Amino acid sequence: MSQQKVAIVGAGPAGLQAAATLVSLGVSVEIFERNGSPGGHLKQWHALFPHFQNATHALNPLLNGVKGITMHLGSKVSEISHNGNTWRLLSDDGLKYESDAVLLTTGFNLFDASRKEEYGYGVYPGVVTSAQLEEMFNGQRPWPFDKSLAAPKIGFVHCVGSRDVKCGNRFCSKVCCVTAVKQAIEIRKRFSDSAVTCFYMDLRMYGLGFEELYHEAQVNHQVQFIRGRLSEASPAVSGKIQVKAEDTLMGRPLKLTLDMLVLMVGMEPAVKLTAQNNHLALGKPGFGDGFMADRELNTPEYLQVTPGLFVAGACKGPASLPDTIQDAKAVSVDVYNFLKTKS
């Protein structure tokens, strides 16, 4: 078959992996990425659960795999349309591209923690997100408390913006529980006299090695796990944060003064597909708009009846890095088979 072309939207792990797989199958690929560099959220991450693998060790093979592939960085695709056998992409900067198939790997956005004003993100400097904590581990961001502090007290709030009907996100973001456990252990390793408390709804240790990590956090690292939601965070003396919660297992209210409060922000879809006349617009999702697996894939007007449009990775729903990479490989084979039947 003559070399057929696939446009990939998004250069996160899913997009990079899919590009490498498709090229190895003899398909011509071009990648469109709205940010200035590839790698998605992974490039800001420090270490990965459950084995504390260095994130750059996971990212580098993905970047090496796409060497020689044309990548349009800083190019935000705003619409795609289908005409006969040809797909047309249009980006905000006026770029046009035609291909035989389109693969959307648009990934996720982190939940904007300032939407939960009661936790004080953006109000008190000691309140940070889980992603910012990774940057602190990386040395890219200063710690919000004095590092020479003898025994810093640090709290983690699970499910910030996930499983939260009031925020329009009913779903579980899946990876935050084990991420919090991983980060709690890292804190305990870094600050040997620190005290770490996790506030959770319930812990979802679904993957291999996750439960073991949770056990290790309690037994070897004395991380406290309290089942209860935080009711509020308020300022205490000298930049500390006072949190109130209910220990629902003990059935009593709880008050703690912390040096840092980490909000485990969940995932939200980065892009919403909307059918407009004869094209699909890639827009900003609104309140309560779910992932593509929830909405667009089930909408018969497009995707399922539109041959040549494929979706992979975390834009379909919350996913861990290994899940995303495996999905990208699997969908790449679907794309390859589709191109083969077409030629």
Add this chain to the structure above:
Amino acid sequence: MYHPFVLPFVVGFSVMGVVLVARYIYWLRGMSPGNRQRVLWGFFSRSTLLAVKEILQESLLHLKIFRVNPLLGFMHASLAFGWFMLIVGGKLETWYYTGNFFNPPYYAIFFRYFEPLTEGFWMNGVLLFYMELSLLIVLSGLSIAVVKRIRKKVVGMNNTTRHNPANRIALFFLWMVFPLRLMAESATVAVHGGGSFLTTVTSSLFLSHDWAVWLELPLWWAYSTGLGLFFLALPFSRYLHIPTEMVMLLLKKWGVQPEPGFNPEKGVQAFEVHSCPGCGVCLDVCPAMGAGINSFQSAYFVRQVRAGHNYETIADMCLNCGACKEACPVGISLESLRLDARSHLHRKANFDHRYLHGTMTLWRDTTEVVLYTGCMGRINPKTTQAVKSLLHEAGVKFIHLDEHESICCGRPMALAGAAEQAKMLIQRNRELIHGQNGQLLVTTCPICYRYFSSEYDLNIPVLHHSQFLWQLIETQKLNRHKGNLRYAYHDPCELGRGANCYDEPRNLLYTVGELVALSSERNKALCCGNNIGSLTLAEEQKQKITANTLTVLSENSPDYIVTACPMCKNTLSRQSTLPVRDLAEVMLECKEVNVAGSRTRKKQASVNVTP
């Protein structure tokens, strides 16, 4: 002066009279001695005259509805006042004709049958004309009512009440009564002659003499039967409101207070419950209606209360924005009625308030302002911080009463129907507030503000922070320049309709920028979609209300949505694509911009300004 056809009317009318008197006596007997005293004192006072005036204005002329919707007002006025004119005219006719003031009631109602050919200027010239004019007025109102049932939009209503069978039966007879009267009178005119401008025309239009002879008596029978059946149905349908509303207005003017608790069959509350005509004005103003929720509106709530079941769940679903109370043409105390109806919901809940006794009363030096930010302030730290910064900037000496510990103001308890529990909180909080030795209490929460002002009986004045900030601007303790950012202001229910505070927040926004006009604002403002006291309305439904309100707030593309209630802010900001701020945050941000010098209007991708 008698014919057997009057019997259906006489029976219906008598049964209605007996039932009404029995029910009214039963309700009145439920009044406390204090209220009975008020009735006695009020009976021979000016209040009675004022009540009569109000009965004329509202029960008959329906001026309140008229002001809002002239066509709808005309419909109600022509039905009620027209009928009233017929009753008065009937009395005058029989009085003048017989020379006796007292005649059997059926004689006046079926006067045209008994006396088809009256003579003289007054009887034939004036009274006959007047009676037919009155009938025409009623019929014109009736035709609007029929149109309203079929095409409600024609009379400017988006929603009409869904009636239950008893009401539909009564409605059917009411609709039948006046056309039947017209036809019966026309038949009599066709047979005997006489009649004025209306019946002479109608009789010549569709009744030949032969037919009229044959039809006259059956038509009078039908008219009497229709009227009798309507009166029979009246005490058991929504039309009970017709006599009850008048008694309610009297009782209210005499200052009769509702009996404590929920009493749909006792005292003034019973009269209120049965004064609801189910007119449906409360439906169109209900913010939930715009979100497609049509199960718990006041008309349905009151109907359930009368039916005596299921009213608690309906009462609990409502978010208490007060829009229906504001619009109710009868003036029923819907909000307190609803809260009282909730009182049974949580009777089994075990409220533990032992901690109240452990809270210290702090006696402090005199301070200018006691700041109370409430529980909602705790989940809106930006608002709290902004207010404190502004107070510092203005050089106001203040203490933050609930910076670390706080007791709820009690309003959520009251909203949940737990009035007794709320009283415990009020008492403890009052001690705390009085213990601060302050001159003024300022709160950032309209929910607390309304409760402090209405229930607390404090020894210092209470202001909402918007009012206090406006005072600071007026006295130039705070200085701001006008910028060109555009703000849409959301009236919080508790501050606007609840505490009648509409202007100060707007004045503040005028000071620093432009205020965009909205299609529903001030006392018609929509609910944010949340309430601290009712927990049964599903989150999805609340979010539909919020989305609907946000659509209105965004309609003129403002730069910011601004509100003055931490709960509204919390609810709106979760769903809004536009930034949502508290007034205090806006005032603080404007300082920074003002200090930085000139400001430039933020460029927006989709500026769509409709004047």
